[in-house]
Structure formats: C-alpha cells, structure tokens
Amino acid sequence: MATKIRLARGGSKKRPYYHIVVADVRAPRDGRFIERVGAYNPMLSKDDEGRIKLNEERIQHWLSAGAQPTDRVHRFLDAAGLLKRDEKSNPNKAKPGKKAQERLDEKRQAEEDAAAAAAQAKEDAAAAAAEAAAAPAEEAPAE
Known part of the structure; x- marks a missing residue:
C-alpha cells in the first residue's frame, strides 16, 4: 500500500x-x-x-x-x-525576464557612469587644490 x-x-x-x-x-x-x-x-x-x-x-x-x-x-x-x-530543480525560473534584465543592465551602467564621473570630479578637484596650494607658495618668495 x-x-x-x-x-x-x-x-x-x-x-x-x-x-x-x-x-x-x-x-x-x-x-x-x-x-x-x-x-x-x-x-x-x-x-x-x-x-x-x-x-x-x-x-x-x-x-x-x-x-x-x-x-x-x-x-x-x-x-x-x-x-x-x-535544491530547486529550475533555478533559472526565478530570474527576471529579458526586458527586466535590460532595464537592470541600463540602470547598473548609469550608476557606474555616475560613480566614474564623481571619481573624476573628485580627482580634478584634488589636482586643482594641489595646484592652488603650490602656486601661492612659489609667488611668496618672489616678492
């Protein structure tokens, strides 16, 4: 039975x-x-x-x-x-569809671009501050 x-x-x-x-x-x-x-x-x-x-x-x-x-x-x-x-026999079933994956990729790419732009701006600001600090030091002994 x-x-x-x-x-x-x-x-x-x-x-x-x-x-x-x-x-x-x-x-x-x-x-x-x-x-x-x-x-x-x-x-x-x-x-x-x-x-x-x-x-x-x-x-x-x-x-x-x-x-x-x-x-x-x-x-x-x-x-x-x-x-x-x-374990689950079909783990791919839980993944989002094609359009949703495309939107996630676009969002991830935009976040990476924003982070890269912020890092570049920070480097530029640091370089400008270093140049500004170096320039007055050179002018002071000349006077």
Missing part, C-alpha cells in the same frame, strides 16, 4: 488548522487516515513553537516504511532536521 505524509484540513471557515497525517494515497484529503503524526497551525506567528508539532519518532518510522511526504510536509521535516530537501 502506497502511503503519504500529508496535511488534512480542520478548523472552521477562515481559521485553518491542519493535522499532519499518514494516509493511503487513494484516500481523500480530509478523509480516512492511518495515523496522526503532527499538527500545523498557520494562524500562529512563524517564530511560535506551537505552529508546527511533530511526532518525530513516528515520522521516522513511516519514512523508513516508505511513506512519501508532500512538498509542504517535506519543508516542515527539513526545518526539523528529519529529512533533507533537494
């Missing part, structure tokens, strides 16, 4: 609460399950310890028995250190 570790929704309307359950893959989402192994309350803040509760011993048992976690439960297990999650 193929089993999954997944979420089963509970709670009332607009107040979700999920049980983390081990269920047959053919069972409905909120229907029959084999064992309840945890809970997830998305209404609590992300740093609250009661947001995710896991029975780690039973989860390890079911993972060793071949149960496959869903993506969301896999994230919970990875955060708890029970199961390692693979």
Whole structure:
C-alpha cells in the first residue's frame, strides 16, 4: 500500500488548522487516515513553537516504511532536521525576464557612469587644490 505524509484540513471557515497525517494515497484529503503524526497551525506567528508539532519518532518510522511526504510536509521535516530537501530543480525560473534584465543592465551602467564621473570630479578637484596650494607658495618668495 502506497502511503503519504500529508496535511488534512480542520478548523472552521477562515481559521485553518491542519493535522499532519499518514494516509493511503487513494484516500481523500480530509478523509480516512492511518495515523496522526503532527499538527500545523498557520494562524500562529512563524517564530511560535506551537505552529508546527511533530511526532518525530513516528515520522521516522513511516519514512523508513516508505511513506512519501508532500512538498509542504517535506519543508516542515527539513526545518526539523528529519529529512533533507533537494535544491530547486529550475533555478533559472526565478530570474527576471529579458526586458527586466535590460532595464537592470541600463540602470547598473548609469550608476557606474555616475560613480566614474564623481571619481573624476573628485580627482580634478584634488589636482586643482594641489595646484592652488603650490602656486601661492612659489609667488611668496618672489616678492
């Protein structure tokens, strides 16, 4: 029998609460399950310890028995250190589109040009100050 570790929704309307359950893959989402192994309350803040509760011993048992976690439960297990999650399979999907990349390149080029112009102006001002300091020193002994 193929089993999954997944979420089963509970709670009332607009107040979700999920049980983390081990269920047959053919069972409905909120229907029959084999064992309840945890809970997830998305209404609590992300740093609250009661947001995710896991029975780690039973989860390890079911993972060793071949149960496959869903993506969301896999994230919970990875955060708890029970199961390692693979990297994203398509990292290029998160990159901006062609036009957005062109705009970013133009903006970056404009910033580099502005920085170069500012550096050049600073060098010119320093050179002019050095020349101005040197010129009065030469004129004073001549008098």
